[in-house]
Amino acid sequence: MTAHSTPPSAPPLTERQEARRRRILDATAELARRGGFGAVQMREVAESADVALGTLYRYFPSKVHLLVATMHDQLERLHETLHRRPPEEPEPAARVAETLLRAFRALRREPNLAEAMVRAFTFADRSAGAEVDAVSRLTTAIILDATGLEGPPTPELLSAVRVVEHTWHSTLIGWLSGRSSAEQVRTDIETVCRLVESESAGGARR
Amino acid sequence: MTAHSTPPSAPPLTERQEARRRRILDATAELARRGGFGAVQMREVAESADVALGTLYRYFPSKVHLLVATMHDQLERLHETLHRRPPEEPEPAARVAETLLRAFRALRREPNLAEAMVRAFTFADRSAGAEVDAVSRLTTAIILDATGLEGPPTPELLSAVRVVEHTWHSTLIGWLSGRSSAEQVRTDIETVCRLVESESAGGARR
DNA sequence: CGTTAATCTGGAACAAGTTTCAAGGATGGT
DNA sequence: ACCATCCTTGAAACTTGTTCCAGATTAACG
Numbered sequence: 001m002t003a004h005s006t007p008p009s010a011p012p013l014t015e016r017q018e019a020r021r022r023r024i025l026d027a028t029a030e031l032a033r034r035g036g037f038g039a040v041q042m043r044e045v046a047e048s049a050d051v052a053l054g055t056l057y058r059y060f061p062s063k064v065h066l067l068v069a070t071m072h073d074q075l076e077r078l079h080e081t082l083h084r085r086p087p088e089e090p091e092p093a094a095r096v097a098e099t100l101l102r103a104f105r106a107l108r109r110e111p112n113l114a115e116a117m118v119r120a121f122t123f124a125d126r127s128a129g130a131e132v133d134a135v136s137r138l139t140t141a142i143i144l145d146a147t148g149l150e151g152p153p154t155p156e157l158l159s160a161v162r163v164v165e166h167t168w169h170s171t172l173i174g175w176l177s178g179r180s181s182a183e184q185v186r187t188d189i190e191t192v193c194r195l196v197e198s199e200s201a202g203g204a205r206r
Numbered sequence: 207m208t209a210h211s212t213p214p215s216a217p218p219l220t221e222r223q224e225a226r227r228r229r230i231l232d233a234t235a236e237l238a239r240r241g242g243f244g245a246v247q248m249r250e251v252a253e254s255a256d257v258a259l260g261t262l263y264r265y266f267p268s269k270v271h272l273l274v275a276t277m278h279d280q281l282e283r284l285h286e287t288l289h290r291r292p293p294e295e296p297e298p299a300a301r302v303a304e305t306l307l308r309a310f311r312a313l314r315r316e317p318n319l320a321e322a323m324v325r326a327f328t329f330a331d332r333s334a335g336a337e338v339d340a341v342s343r344l345t346t347a348i349i350l351d352a353t354g355l356e357g358p359p360t361p362e363l364l365s366a367v368r369v370v371e372h373t374w375h376s377t378l379i380g381w382l383s384g385r386s387s388a389e390q391v392r393t394d395i396e397t398v399c400r401l402v403e404s405e406s407a408g409g410a411r412r
Numbered sequence: 413c414g415t416t417a418a419t420c421t422g423g424a425a426c427a428a429g430t431t432t433c434a435a436g437g438a439t440g441g442t
Numbered sequence: 443a444c445c446a447t448c449c450t451t452g453a454a455a456c457t458t459g460t461t462c463c464a465g466a467t468t469a470a471c472g
Contacts, residue, residue: 014469020420037331041457041458043459051421052421053421053422053423053460054420054421054422054423054461054462054463055419055420055421057460058419058420063459119331122379123325123328125243125382125383129383129384129385133385159394160397162394162397163369163397163398163401165376166373166375166377166394167376169379170372170375171372174342177331177334177335177338178332178335179339179342188365188368188369188372191365191366192369195366195369195401196401222438226450247427247428247429248429249428258453259430259451259452259453260431260432260449260452260453261450263431264450268429268430269428
């Protein structure tokens with residue numbers, strides 16, 4: 001839970017390096033908040049984080065890597081928040097819906113940041129595979145935590161969670177591209193959680 | 207069905223313009239087939255289609271617009287093919303699954319083209335809203351056609367189709383980014399169709 | 413300390429998407 | 443045929459992500 005994300009094969013960072021990394025991620029989030037994906041310009045990030053452009057690229061080998069890492073960072077915060085204040089619904093499906101709707105509310109407060117992160121995430125290609133994977137795993141963990149179910153999840157439950165995740169990402173994309181309303185997002189989330197209910201109820205015990 | 211996609215507000219194109227547009231779309235598809243999103247370079251497309259760069263931009267205001275239009279074009283071909291050879295399964299859910307798996311097989315034959323189109327589609331922002339919308343509607347129509355259900359679809363069915371579509375797009379992204387296998391894609395599609403079965407069975411009459 | 417390897421910096425250079433513009437062509441109305 | 447208008451061309455310029463490099467700084471170690 002508190003293990004956070006220190007890749008096993010990465011050399012440990014010094015304190016100053018840790019601080020640089022943090023400045024970069026914070027600068028990125030701030031620029032993204034202001035103007036979304038387009039406003040996150042590598043030169044600006046570098047200047048804003050007070051590092052050289054080359055250094056920025058040493059830490060994050062592309063804009064997509066950078067934004068996906070930012071997404072991971074933000075998701076970790078969400079995960080912690082959820083631990084402090086877990087969903088209140090009793091049923092797993094309802095708990096998942098509550099959690100995702102809460103996350104969505106947070107995103108609506110910072111639509112530009114949301115846009116930047118999600119665009120980068122979906123635009124990522126194989127070269128960012130590891131980073132995308134990390135975000136993906138974290139998302140799965142958040143949803144699994146939300147169910148409140150104990151013990152190792154069954155394969156059926158994992159399939160169901162995948163479908164929920166797909167819907168979550170995809171409906172977000174629709175919302176960000178202005179193609180569907182916040183209402184629609186809410187409906188989609190509720191629909192998929194309802195659909196999945198029977199599956200998860202049958203597929204795992206408490 | 208044969209109405210194709212002539213936006214109501216667009217002035218009709220002359221024959222030569224129609225031909226230019228076609229050359230551009232064909233050149234784009236060909237370049238995409240060869241090397242995916244990255245290989246579709248605007249200067250190359252222009253040269254390959256034998257138009258000036260400025261003209262290319264007059265027809266398609268950005269690379270994303272261009273690729274989303276290409277996607278629309280390819281989907282129209284698929285739609286026609288499906289009309290000639292509709293799915294053979296009797297049940298709506300199975301018919302949808304069969305259709306999507308067939309589409310997926312087609313994509314696997316040209317993974318670079320698939321990558322280019324899907325990346326563009328998910329990367330699109332509001333400025334390409336209309337084009338993305340057209341693709342989205344066409345996809346919905348293809349899935350609705352696949353069900354074989356007659357009459358106007360109920361809202362429940364439409365919700366279900368949305369979930370299917372979300373899963374379809376999202377699992378494709380996972381496949382393209384190397385994050386999930388073709389097996390996984392098949393499973394996801396089958397899962398969501400099964401989940402949605404009860405919904406569509408209860409939600410519409412033949 | 414002094415040395416050595418790794419890291420960081422500032423800045424130039426390159427690549428590809430996008431914009432702009434002047435000059436030449438096509439279209440349509442009269 | 444003539445004019446006005448819109449379209450196309452070719453080429454240069456601009457933007458932003460990305461790469462490269464030489465020299466300054468820092469970290470690790472004896």
